Structure formats: structure tokens, C-alpha cells
Amino acid sequence: KVESPLTVQGIVPPGWTFEGVFPISLVDSNQKIIASGQAKEEVPGSWQSNVPVNFNATLNFTTTAKSGFILLQNDNPSGDPTKSKSFEVPVSY
Secondary structure, eight states: OOOSSEEEEEEEOTTSOBTTEEEEEEEETTOOEEEEEEEEESSTTGGGSSSOEEEEEEEOOOOOOSEEEEEEEOOOTTOOGGGOOEEEEEEEO
16 A cells, blocks of 8 residues: 555666656556656666666656556667566556
8 A cells, every 4th residue: 555655666687777767656446647747766876787776766646546567668769569568566546
């Protein structure tokens, strides 16, 4: 169960961040965005190291939804859909 403000910390594989950030969203069970922002690398410049990157993000939100997901998406500046990656973590509110 999560509450606002929601702090998310973790590690993403190399190539998920660009210039140290990637998109993160909180969505309801119908994929409607409740909150969104940017997850940021904890160590400046680590996104260029070709090793997993520690990140953190804080999302402020209000919702009447009962459940949903934290949605992590790689930063894909190319716009090429074949290079898009995502990961969902189920949550309840």
C-alpha cells in the first residue's frame, strides 16, 4: 500500500537513463496517469558508466483508485519503439 508522497528507489540496467533521468509514473488499474515525473540517478554521471544505475524519485498524488502500478520506462530519446522498455510494480492505494 502506498501513500503520497511516494518515494521510489532502486536500480535500473545500463541504457535505461539518458542524461541521468528516465520517466516514472503512477497509474491506476486502467493505465490512467495519476502522477508522473523523472527518476534521477543518485550518483551524477553514473548513467554513462555502462553499469546498473541507482535512482530515486518522489511522486505526489491524490486518487480515489484502489489499485494500480508504478510504471518505469527507459528514456528513449531516439523515439524508436523497438528500443522502448518498461517495468510495472503493482500497488494499492
